[in-house]
Amino acid sequence: MTTSGLSRAQRIDAATPESRNRVVDFLRAAAITVVVLGHWTIIAVDADGGILPHGVLDGAAWTHPLTWVFQVMPIFFLVGGYSNALSWRSARRKDVGYAEWLRTRLRRLGIPLIPLLLAWLVISIVAVLAGAPNATVQIASQMALIPTWFLAAYLMVILVAPPCLVLWERFGWWSIVGGIALAGAVDALSIAAEQPLLGYPNYLLVWAVFHQVGYAWLDGRLAGSGRRLLLAAIGLVGLLLLVLVGPYPVSMVTSAADEISNSSPTRITMAFLGMLQAGLVLLLEKPLTATLRRPWLWFVTVLVNQRIMTWFLWHLTVMVGVAHLLLALDARALLPEPLSGAWWATRPLWALVLLGLTGVVVLVMGRFETPRADARPAPPVWMPVVASVLVIASLAVMASVGTVGEGGVAWVWPLLPGVGMVALRVLGARKRSEKD
DSSP, rough: OHHHHHHHHHHHHHOOTSOOOOOHHHHHHHHHHHHHHHHHHHHEEEEHHHHHHTHHHHHHHGGGGHHHHHHHHHHHHHHHHHHHHHHHHHHHHOOOOOHHHHHHHHHHHHHHHHHHHHHHHHHHHHHHTTOOOOHHHHHHHHHHHHHOOOHHHHHHHHHHHHHHHHHHHTHHHHHHHHHHHEEEHHHHHHHHTGGGGGGGTHHHHHHHHOOOOOOHHHTTTSSHHHHHHHHHHHHHHHHHHIIIIIIOOOOOSSOOOOOOOOOTOHHHHHHHHHHHHHHHHTTTTTHHHHHTSHHHHHHHHHHHHHHHHHHHHHHHHHHHHHHHHHHHHGGGGGGGOTTHHHHHHHHHHHHHHHHHHHHHHHHHHHGGGGGOOSSSOOTTHHHHHHHHHHHHHHHHHHHHHHHHHHEEOHHHHHHHHHHHHHHTHHHHHOOOOOOO
């Protein structure tokens, strides 16, 4: 690091309040890094077969146990629970109502999302007009918008975070036990009826329940190695029973080789995976806290967190773009057969190229992640709630059909989040202050 860079890192380190839990920020940054690298690895590009969404998992069963490490969505909800509880309690102390609090959270998630959706709307229109088959554009948009399913699930959890915090404060761990039992009943019904659609309530139930483990972390209910080891043990035993005795597959990421998916829809296995991961990573909290006192490491953590949404939302768009360029050029020399020795050997180079190109996109699009503060009075509660529901619904549809259907470009869904947020006063002109 240069002298100027070190100086900046030292300034950021010195400006960080002692009360801030740096491990929360580090885990968020580390998790996004694992997700990005994981997506770039498991999605294969075949010169003859095109983009294979789960190429590695479908073709190499030995990689399925590795998803217990690389499926790190639970870590996002762990740190989300910690942060959202901290944020909502702060809002309560300042007499900030639910409507204003939710509008702020929705702006942070929704504003960086809008450019991505508009970009894919334009790409889809141009591609279809240029003669590209609807099916090709559909799979490309679906692949690029994979990150948005997490955004939809996380936004659902944010909607219910304050009442869930009330449940936690009143019933403690029993609120988590009860939630897992309810999610288990939903799974049982869905699997017995062989209807994945019946399992969709668990997108909310499972993640809202595990989100409360973040509350427990914040409140010191997971203090000490013993409790953290116990949490990890419960997660491990639960996972082993569900996978070895129950009907659930080993892979925590959807694979065509499995009859049931653990992640689409979300199953209770994800809650137990989260407990296992949370217990283990929190065992490292003390040494991580000490390590993050190093200015340069904390500086990198802060930088990643400043643009974390942009990295997450755009990394697959870059990959899809590069893949289609290589396919269009018939660049077989640059597209070795998936899972071959040459393919594995070139994965680091593949990741570095995508990292550099995504970095350029982040430099351009990252500005949307730091919007101006909204000084307007709080809207009626129903407005940010309905706006959130519109965002969730549109992302759910695009996760299934992308931005193109059999009838052509499905322009409504990419536009709905932005239009909804403007119409419902989540986005709009700031109220001028007396100084303006």
